[in-house]
Amino acid sequence: MSSTEILDSLQRLAQVLQVQRTLGGTLAGIAEAATSSIPGCDAASIAISIEGRPSTAAISARVALELDIVQYDTGDGPCLTSFRDTSTLRLDLVEAGHRFPHFAVAARRAGVRSVMSVPAVWQGAVVATLNLYSRTGPFDASAESIGAVLGAQVAMAVSRSPEFAAALGVVEHAQRKADDRADMDLATGLLMINEACTAEQAEGLLRHAAHTDERTIVEIAQRIIREHLRVR
Structure with a gap:
């Protein structure tokens, strides 16, 4: 994907954010933007923190939800680690196998070859994570840069929502x-x-x-x- 195509995707995202009035709709738009603008991204999910526990609020493909659920059920994985450590994790399946064996098995069965989890940070706390899954190969530095931009959009969307304020x-x-x-x-x-x-x-x-x-x-x-x- 060229830089022009990436810019076009981000501009479309900006248009989506302008018309969306619900948190769910906004997060769904960001998840779709991640899939279309991040090189190699085949599926994306956004997990938000509800009473200190992550829960998937938006997906671009069902496989993202399935792999999120594996992490919730086992209590470990890239998404949960990103929540805890406030850091971006970018792993191929071999690396994931060493750190998160249960997740790696599920990812392999789903045909996923790499994963990246980006924390959405607001006032020093992780309020959500943007979780990206690829079936083609590892995410690169440019993917991480775009992910960081989208992660910031997630943080702003969550922090401005009435649900978060309540x-x-x-x-x-x-x-x-x-x-x-x-x-x-x-x-x-x-x-x-x-x-x-x-x-x-x-x-x-x-x-x-x-x-x-x-x-x-x-x-x-x-x-x-x-x-x-x-x-x-």
């Missing part, structure tokens, strides 16, 4: 609740020691102080912790 909001809310609970537990423990009271009585003191000072219980707990640290 999931991120849930995680942040859960973390805030956990932090608040930890502050309340610590303040309760400090009151039990300082006031020689039970946990129930300490919680009552927190509620009373919150009502009197017109603050939340969490704010009172954090104030108690700060005062304790100053005394120390």
Whole structure:
């Protein structure tokens, strides 16, 4: 494939991204663009992270999904390693056989000769991987360069989606609740020691102080912790 053909494919991708309004449609467009623009790519998939676990969200051919599933079932493979290590993996079947024997067996049966997994990184975290499969031979450096461009498109698409924002909001809310609970537990423990009271009585003191000072219980707990640290 010439540089002009590659550029044409990327321009078509840009047009797809402009009209797509759903994450699924956008990722499907990127997967198709990978197959048409990356030399030697016969199938592509995009796996996104859902509650810390990868799940295939788009494919250009069924074989990509089948090989993704092999990795999920065995807990190992190029896609999962790219997720964990935040690095691009470019392997032929011999190399894959040494590192991922179960995956290599499945790839050989499917007629796949090489694989490349590209991490889609957003704010330092891998939110997805672009997984490329070839039946003709190993991917080269130019394929990796185009894959990196498409991986960046995947990261932007995922990060801008309402689904991702909602999931991120849930995680942040859960973390805030956990932090608040930890502050309340610590303040309760400090009151039990300082006031020689039970946990129930300490919680009552927190509620009373919150009502009197017109603050939340969490704010009172954090104030108690700060005062304790100053005394120390």
